[in-house]
Amino acid sequence: MKNLIPFMTRIPLKGDFEKARHEMWAFPLLAPITSALPALILYFDVPLKNVLALLLLYFTIGLLHLDGLADFADGVMTKGDRERKIKAMKDLNTGIAGVFAVVMILFLQIYSLQLLPFYAIFLAELNSKYAMLLTLATKKPLGEGLGSYFMKAMNKKQLLAGSVLYLTLLLPAVVYSPKSIFSVLGLLIGAYTIKLSLDNFGGINGDCIGATAEITRAGTLLTLAFIWWYL
Template sequence: MKNLLPFLTRIPVKGDFEKAREELWAFPFLSMVTSALPTAVLYLRLPLANVLALLSLYLTIGLLHLDGLADWADGIMVKGDREKKIKAMKDLNTGIAGLFAVVMVLLLQVYSLPLVPFYALFLAELNSKFAMLLALATRKPLGSGLGAYFMEGMNQKQMAIGTALYLLLLIPFVLIEPSSLASLLGLLAGVYVIHISLKNFGGLNGDCIGAVAEITRAGTLLVMAFLWAYLGG
């Protein structure tokens, strides 16, 4: 897992680029690292804990996925053929669609956090990382960037181990609080992003995978917020 850390977090550790794609199975396990600080903030109920938790999350993972989300949204929303959409996604300038997508994802997260148990952010990050694994499993790269590089290393064994690890991390929460099973619905957001990415672009690149990560996390928190509000939790 240590070889993935430099690419998916801002933690100052050295990793081997060549070995990173041999550790794709560890994506779900990374959620324990990326959610540790924000979950502690929520557990301690610090003032403005929802804002501080989100800030600490992005302090840990960086803004690369958010940047990918912005580019992805610009490409999805532009009218035209596939080539025009890909060109818009690769444009260095962020359009109104990208700005809107980033703002909405941030707002959904910051307003959902006060309505859910402190461990919900871990479940959301767990879904986010597993959804990224699902995106890589499509093995339909767009271009030849980092996304394509990781897809080349994806295989059934890594997917099987990653899925087992995902379930192993999820099950204890479901046993303690059965309603936590609803977090699985958050994965549908990521699956939908994968679907419309393939439909609009014909493949997935790093921007698409970043969008999958961000929208899955926000979708999971939103689903859990609605459930906990309904149950009066």
């Protein structure tokens, strides 16, 4: 866990990069850490709480996943065969599809957070981190980049441990508020993002993992916003 924190967040701790890939099972444990400051802002209901909460979230986790989302969207929206889509995803220049995707993800999160209780950001981050674990569990790397490096260390034991952690962390929120159970629907959005990656690119790379994290978080918040509104 201590090696995963400096790799997955901007928290200035020292860690071993090689050991971090053997701690992927602890991805769900990152959620309480990354959602702590945003949840605090939401709890005290300060002015512009939804905007400030999101700023604090990205201050904690950085913008790497958002960058991956932009590249992912450029690749998915490019017409043509897989080779052309992969080339567009790896292009250093961000296209209009990438800009649109980032803006929409930010907007959906900001809008949803103003309708939800303070702990919703924790549920969304929990889903986001678990979805990353599920993405790595596909074991279908695209190229030899960072995604492939982590996938090589992924195994059933890590997936099982991560799944148990996910349910363990989800349980207190469900006990506190039964409607929290509907947050698991956000994982379906993450699963669809994984399917998009495989259908369009034939594999998973770091951009796909980052996109899955971002889309799952936003999708979870939007799903919960509908649940809180109608139930």
